[in-house]
Amino acid sequence: MAVRGSIPKTMKALVAYSKDDYRLELEYPTPECGPDDIIIKTEACGVCAGDLKCKHGAAMFWGDDVQPSWVKPPFIPGHEFFGRIVQMGENVTGYELGDRITADQIVPCGKCRFCKDGHYWMCQPHDMLGYQYYNNGGMAEYVRYPKTCVISRVPDEMSLEQAALIEPYGCSKHAVDRANISNEDVVVISGAGTLGLGMITYARMKNPKLLIVLDMQQNRLDKAKEFGADLVFNPGECDIDKEIKALTDGYGCDIYIEATGNPASVIQGLTIIRKLGTFVEFSVFGKETTADWSIIGDRKELNILGSHLSPYAYPFVIENMLKGNLKTDGVVSHIFKIEEWEKAFDYATGKYGDFKVAFQFD
Template identity: 75%
Template structure:
């Protein structure tokens, strides 16, 4: 017999204009193949904020259908302890501390069957559809197909909150195939960018340069392993890269700001035959001269989405300290203060990662 209460506190999105804190929302039911976890904490992602602002990429417009399925509970940066397991679940028991990849793969599509589960065609991600409610609630149902990793009991909440973001950081850096002869530029040093800096440091590039418009973030990038940290509003970063590389340009440019100017900046400073990794989600279209990519530089332009196969590595190296985490989680608030958490997650007061703690 389960000890889980029948109702729970949950933030519920009924429409793009109607997010409500429910104090007596039905607790998820545990099916025979399911796991129910009691949430410890849930980070607030830029995607959660953009969704709450009604962005068309989530709610649809005249060009694209709605991707979200309301009503749903937001949040995909969550983890917790197993509170109940279905009768068919053999590998986990009550009390285990676990986290699941953001995506719940179908296991049946072409991408899942070839091991590319993070590109699953139905693309059901926790926190955007009611079939896979997210972590801004006291309890979450983890379905059979979820990709689960264990978290050490000794890992502090502030570190465990970074498993999901740093998993995305790792995948983006891996896409760049960095060697120890590469001059690497990471543009944007928010939570994800700082995760990229810390992981790219492990690749021992010839030089690692971080770019951001906020000096406090650049200080953190130096602390996390960048060789240089430059503010494009204060120096001509393209000119500095050209000086450093005898006029050739950087070998790798990873775009992690989501701002159009960072894209054009990268195309200007990257060398011929360079590798440009695009990680960000943009709030507006970016216009570039595509002849730079083709006729002038013959670039490899690579996308990066989610965090496939990344969690075990990230958990191990956060625990070891080789992936640095100090000072990234700047605020944890109760679910009752979700509006404040969403507001601060945009960085208006200098926060990096804001989270909801249960």
């Protein structure tokens, strides 16, 4: 097999052997390059809320009495990453060693009905980078991109801080696109973490009638205003239903986008949204959420939409970050070495005021 480029036989990597056993390995085997594969040397990798929930043993990852385990250890976490090509298989065309690239989180099979009809992000096997041993993620010095990865080029002039946000902002774009915002809509985005901020700056480009953001932390509300929110509210300090109804002649908001992963935010949204409104749910939840479905059907006839991953979003996100249309200043607040992974995961919780933290590799 002809392989272009060379890499060391071992690398530094954070490896999840079980939900209770994450280890930094200093000499973990580097990925092998097949004839259709690309190997990148990782430049940086963000820490996602999903990475934290997986580390904390959430059932949607590790399974429970109802659902089987989705993750397949031992695996290397991380799906918000990018890097430069250092090795390519003999069948790879269109790329050169040294090219700076990233890829969608999903690794589509290319064979199921969803892949064949263009809905690759809903691929039936649903393997993802950073959760299975055969699709290891970016919390390592080197990563393998299989043949079916959806790859995008990362411009050399793009900063590390911007490039680390391509994946989360891609998810944000998809969620806002699902809402189909018009300039007549009063839009409420619940949650101003990294994903919420990506939604806010993109929703601002849609020019809604009113863009309102909810969060429990003042620093996040301040950043939301900076990124384009017209109004911000802390649900812990005011009656959100009263505030929204006062702004909408008693009807409620037209669109509610839920980006907190907190069950209380779901109930809040069903309360403040108007009849025939649109509710978009993006979050990964750490526990079950219960809602009164009679509100959704009998009382309000709501449009309930899910949002998953970042299909067809990366090129737009990359272009508009560089143009300054999508704001990114201050979102990536701390950069760590992989040896500091425990500290990085701690900071990624947001308890110290961070939005996004990332690992940088030499």
